[in-house]
Amino acid sequence: MTDHPPPAAGFVLTLACADRPGIVAGVSRALAEAGGDIRGAQQFGDEDTGRFFMRVVATLPPDGEAAVRAALGTLGAEFGMRWRLSARGTPRRVLLLASRFDHCLADLLYRWRTGELRIEPVGVVSNHPRGSYPALDFGSVPFHHLPVGADNRAEQEAAVWRLFQDSGAEFAVLARYMQVLSDDLSAKLAGRCINIHHSFLPGFKGARPYHQAHARGVKLIGATAHFVTADLDEGPIIEQDVERISHADSPADLIRKGRDIERRVLAQAVRMFCEDRILLDGVRTVVFGD
């Protein structure tokens, strides 16, 4: 009976460092010496920032992960590299936040249930009660009603942060959560909190972009998924899309058409995050698409 070696597992390596010769060679050697097999690689050198970014998909033999982590540790120290190695397809634990409008929350939960999005929702937070979502089935996902007003913003945010930590969430998604996060919470969630803004940024920031768009008479509307920073609607952009509209569209028409754009843009951004396709490049992102 022939012994078959255990199947090699799939991994994604992402890295960023100051650009200089030898990075790709070093990474390839580290993987090869650990028995790894590169299945795909994307890289980008940003001439503005002098930074280099890379995403590698590789298989590793069972004992290869420890070996490659050791080699990457050494390489990382030599090149001043930030790197991350994660098993492909591992669901990412996410805390979902929403306010009155539920279309993005409903869409993410559907894509999770159908297996399209490799997420594990660890909780839903809303500043509105559960009864505000009659159309939604949260199933086994815990729902947390955390009302917020001018008199309890700090306490409410402390509860959100405690939930994020206690649930073991890896990232958060503001799925039309209409509260501005404080500088403190924004900093704690830096690079791991994705917001969907219902306009094609940098146009029409704030809480009512569709009314602004209608008043301005634009011919395209859009949506923007971005990382949350303390500066409202200024975070590094992950994904955007637009749709043509006309003079005949009322604000209500724009809100209706915008929902579809918001849903697909947010879902794409969440998928890219879960597949380690997004790297921060200062105030911008590098997105290694599929």
Ligand SMILES: Nc1nc2c(c(=O)[nH]1)N[C@@H](CN(C=O)c1ccc(C(=O)N[C@@H](CCC(=O)O)C(=O)O)cc1)CN2
């Ligand atoms: N620190 C940040 N927090 C949030 C961001 C962000 O970019 N940085 N994005 C928002 C989402 N958003 C637009 O996409 C947005 C949400 C809320 C408001 C706003 O003015 N809210 C008012 C209250 C409105 C209400 O209660 O309905 C407020 O907070 O005083 C503007 C833009 C999520 N958080």
